[in-house]
Amino acid sequence: MIVRIMGEGQYKVSSSLLDELNIIDNRIVDYVGKENESGFRSELGKLVAAVKENGKPLDDAEIVESDLIIPPEDMTLEEATEIFSGDGLIED
Amino acid sequence: MGLLNRMGTVIKAKMNKIVDKMEDPRETLDYSYQKQLELLQNVKRGVAEVTTSKKRLELQKAKLTQNIDKLNGQAKDAVKAGREDLARLALERKNELMSQVQTLDQQIIDLNREQEKLQATEKRLSAKVESFRTKKETIKAQYSAAEAQVKITESVTGISEEMADVGLAVQRAEEKTENMKARSAALDELLEQGTLEDFTGKEDDIEKELAKISATSNIESELASLKEEVGK
Numbered sequence: 472m473i474v475r476i477m478g479e480g481q482y483k484v485s486s487s488l489l490d491e492l493n494i495i496d497n498r499i500v501d502y503v504g505k506e507n508e509s510g511f512r513s514e515l516g517k518l519v520a521a522v523k524e525n526g527k528p529l530d531d532a533e534i535v536e537s538d539l540i541i542p543p544e545d546m547t548l549e550e551a552t553e554i555f556s557g558d559g560l561i562e563d
Numbered sequence: 564m565g566l567l568n569r570m571g572t573v574i575k576a577k578m579n580k581i582v583d584k585m586e587d588p589r590e591t592l593d594y595s596y597q598k599q600l601e602l603l604q605n606v607k608r609g610v611a612e613v614t615t616s617k618k619r620l621e622l623q624k625a626k627l628t629q630n631i632d633k634l635n636g637q638a639k640d641a642v643k644a645g646r647e648d649l650a651r652l653a654l655e656r657k658n659e660l661m662s663q664v665q666t667l668d669q670q671i672i673d674l675n676r677e678q679e680k681l682q683a684t685e686k687r688l689s690a691k692v693e694s695f696r697t698k699k700e701t702i703k704a705q706y707s708a709a710e711a712q713v714k715i716t717e718s719v720t721g722i723s724e725e726m727a728d729v730g731l732a733v734q735r736a737e738e739k740t741e742n743m744k745a746r747s748a749a750l751d752e753l754l755e756q757g758t759l760e761d762f763t764g765k766e767d768d769i770e771k772e773l774a775k776i777s778a779t780s781n782i783e784s785e786l787a788s789l790k791e792e793v794g795k
Contacts, residue, residue: 475724477570478680478732480687496565503566531690534698534721540570543735554569 473529474522475537476544482526491521492539503555508548519544577727578720589711592699595719599692602726602733606685609733613681616740617674619747624667626754631660637769644776649769663750670743677736688729695722 472489475481495518502510518541529535542551634657641649695718702714 475728477728478684478735480683492567493565496567499566531687532694534691534694534718534725536721536724539567540574540724542566542570543732545735551566554566554573 472538473535474526474539474541476519476522476541477546478543479519480531481529481533481535481537482522483529484522484526488521488525489539492518495521499551500555503548503551506548506552511548511551515542515544515546574724574727577730578723589703589715591715591719592702595722596692596696596699599688599695599722599726602729603685603688603692605733606681606688606729609736610678610681610685612740613674613678613736616743616747617671617678620667620671620674620743623747623750623754624664624671627660627664627667631657631664634660637773640773640777641769644773644780646772646776649772653769667750670746673739674743677739681732681736684729684732688725691722691725 472484472486473481474484495514499511499514499518502514522541542554634653638650638653638657641647641653698714698718702711702718706714
């Protein structure tokens with residue numbers, strides 16, 4: 472599957488990684504709910520690292536839609552909370 | 564719903580907005596290409612802004628470092644002259660400046676990272692835009708209207724995702740440089756007002772005292788040699 476790390480481009484990753492990513496994602500949700508900044512930081516870092524370690528960067532010239540989109544690694548807890556509240560991160 | 568799902572939803576919503584604006588398939592291609600070129604310009608501007616901010620911080624750091632060196636010299640002179648009080652004052656001021664430099668160092672590292680990231684983004688987008696342009700011409704030339712529609716949707720959707728990503732990256736970089744600008748303007752103001760400059764610039768304390776001391780010791784030594792000349 473194709474995974475995009477926001478701000479860093481797309482990676483080709485084996486679908487078997489999805490379970491691991493989901494586990495980390497659930498922990499992130501938990502930390503955001505508890506407003507635990509350091510926990511959120513470290514899990515988001517793990518999410519990004521898991522894709523980079525297990526994936527292969529897609530060629531720059533390739534244009535494909537991603538199956539999964541990972542937020543930027545330096546996303547703040549505040550921004551994550553905004554995303555969950557549905558306010559969105561991106562200006563129109 | 565996890566963060567990944569949410570992130571996907573956010574990006575898809577943005578993509579749909581881009582795609583929805585288009586009606587005629589062939590126009591869609593040109594419109595999207597136009598938007599890509601604009602975005603590429605934005606990224607380039609972003610890179611330039613981050614670079615400028617970084618240079619500004621480096622300049623401020625150089626200024627502060629100069630002041631630190633000066634204070635070091637003053638502290639040494641003061642010790643030589645046996646004025647521990649002055650030396651202490653100079654060292655205290657030096658410490659304050661050093662913590663400012665540390666903050667600047669961290670900000671410069673952050674901006675550097677931002678600069679590298681944006682440059683990579685520019686390179687990536689640039690390659691994608693070029694590849695889109697080629698594809699666009701092929702689609703226009705080779706496909707029937709029905710086939711073209713599928714191809715167009717495919718490539719426009721893919722590039723729209725990239726554009727949403729790049730758009731966000733540029734937006735975040737801008738926010739960061741804005742924050743940095745505000746802080747470095749505050750530091751500039753401090754340097755100009757003399758609040759920090761005072762640490763070294765105040766002729767009336769450390770420097771003046773040291774000048775007085777050295778003048779006194781000059782006079783003493785001259786007096787001594789005169790005495791010697793006149794015949795002891």
